[in-house]
Amino acid sequence: MTSQKRKFILATLIIFLSLFLFYKWQITTSDYYLNKGNDIYDTENFNKALKNYKYAAAINGNRNIIYEAKIKRAEIFYNHWQLDKAENELLEAITEKRDGYKAYELLGDVYLAKREFNKSSDSYNQAIELNSNNNLNLKLAKCFIANQELDLAFKVLSDLENNDSEILYYLGLLNLDKDVSYNDYFINLKDDENYKERIREIKKVLEIYDDKKNSNHNDAIVADLYNKIGEPYLAINKISRVTKNNPGYRDAWIISGKSNFIIGDYKKSLSDFNKALNLDNNNSKIYFWIASVYSKIENNLKAEEFFSKYEKLKH
Numbered sequence: 534m535t536s537q538k539r540k541f542i543l544a545t546l547i548i549f550l551s552l553f554l555f556y557k558w559q560i561t562t563s564d565y566y567l568n569k570g571n572d573i574y575d576t577e578n579f580n581k582a583l584k585n586y587k588y589a590a591a592i593n594g595n596r597n598i599i600y601e602a603k604i605k606r607a608e609i610f611y612n613h614w615q616l617d618k619a620e621n622e623l624l625e626a627i628t629e630k631r632d633g634y635k636a637y638e639l640l641g642d643v644y645l646a647k648r649e650f651n652k653s654s655d656s657y658n659q660a661i662e663l664n665s666n667n668n669l670n671l672k673l674a675k676c677f678i679a680n681q682e683l684d685l686a687f688k689v690l691s692d693l694e695n696n697d698s699e700i701l702y703y704l705g706l707l708n709l710d711k712d713v714s715y716n717d718y719f720i721n722l723k724d725d726e727n728y729k730e731r732i733r734e735i736k737k738v739l740e741i742y743d744d745k746k747n748s749n750h751n752d753a754i755v756a757d758l759y760n761k762i763g764e765p766y767l768a769i770n771k772i773s774r775v776t777k778n779n780p781g782y783r784d785a786w787i788i789s790g791k792s793n794f795i796i797g798d799y800k801k802s803l804s805d806f807n808k809a810l811n812l813d814n815n816n817s818k819i820y821f822w823i824a825s826v827y828s829k830i831e832n833n834l835k836a837e838e839f840f841s842k843y844e845k846l847k848h
Contacts, residue, residue: 596629596630597630599626599629600626600629600630600633600636603622603623603625603626603629603636604622604623604626604635604636604639606622607619607620607622607623607626607636607639607643608639610622611639611642611643611646614646616643616646616647619639619643620640620643620644620647623636623639623640623643624640627640632663633663634659634660634661634663634664634669635660637656637657637659637660637663638656638657638660638669638672640656641653641654641656641657641660641672641673641676642672644656645672645675645676645679648679648796648798650676650679650680651680653676654673654676654677654680657669657672657673657676658673661673667693667694667697667699667700670689670690670692670693671690671699671700671703673689674686674687674689674690674703675703675766677689678703678707678764678766678767678770679766681766681769681770683707683710683770686703686707687704687707687708690703690704690707691704695718698722698725698727698728699727701718701721701722702718702722702728702731704718705718705719705722705735706759706764706767707767709735709755710755710767710770710771713739713742713751713755714739715735715736715739719732719735719736723736731762731763734758734761734762735758735762738754738755738758742754749775749778749779749782749785752771752772752774752775753772753775753782753784753785753788755771756768756769756771756772756775756785756788756789756792757788759771759792760788760791760792760795763795765791765792765793765795765796766792766796768788768789768791768792769789769792769793769796772785772788772789772792773789776789780808781812783809783812783813783816784809786805786806786808786809786812787805787806787809787818787819787822789805790802790803790805790806790809790822790826791822793805794822794825794826794829799826799829799830802822802826803823803826803827806819806822806823806826807823810823815846816846817843817846817847818843820839820840820842820843820846821839821840821843823839824836824837824838824839824840824842824843827839
């Protein structure tokens with residue numbers, strides 16, 4: 534073997550060894566930052582965790598590492614209501630790993646928070662195709678409920694095994710929307726610790742429910758109940774029928790205002806309460822709710838004005 538060939542082989546070996554060592558360094562360093570990010574995430578130092586996840590994704594070309602780092606970054610942004618940033622991280626994560634359900638699931642959560650319901654249901658469906666489970670199907674059903682597609686929500690839940698408490702609960706609520714009765718789903722849940730108080734509240738309302746009253750009044754009672762048990766989207770679905778059929782029904786506008794207040798649609802909430810105020814300008818609780826909306830949107834002058842009117846009327 535000539536000296537030139539030996540030099541060529543040696544140079545080639547050095548290059549391959551350098552590349553191998555660089556690759557090992559990438560893996561080790563990236564894993565270090567990913568694990569460090571996880572440890573810091575657990576201590577809720579989220580800004581520092583974000584930096585470590587960014588380093589982990591930047592150093593390593595391994596798609597799985599990049600995917601996991603971007604999922605974690607998206608979780609932090611989502612939990613701090615930076616929804617656009619969370620969405621961007623998740624779309625990038627999906628380009629790295631299209632067969633991972635986590636990104637699609639969290640993307641569904643993000644779109645639901647942004648009230649982009651069709652995008653949310655599409656994302657949940659993609660996650661379900663990759664990893665169907667009760668939790669994902671429940672999220673899809675709740676998205677359908679939020680988008681006023683109750684029949685689709687009922688179908689999703691009915692196709693699942695009815696031995697899960699939360700599935701039974703939502704089947705009961707959807708059944709309650711169609712036919713006001715203390716149905717079999719609730720009967721099976723009456724002693725469930727997680728739902729005992731809410732089931733008791735439902736039963737109490739239905740025990741005083743008077744079938745002789747007009748249907749608008751009945752629907753308003755159920756919508757108000759939905760608000761009380763923390764289901765504003767079901768309340769909106771129910772009360773919107775009432776306000777459409779009877780726009781002069783003051784309490785229906787109050788219930789609708791509360792529902793939209795709970796979900797954070799303050800513009801619609803304010804409109805609802807103002808319609809109630811136009812029907813009755815001597816009701817103190819309407820002034821209280823309008824003041825509360827103005828407080829939420831940080832219009833302090835208006836909030837003080839309506840709180841003052843509330844204080845005068847309540848005495």
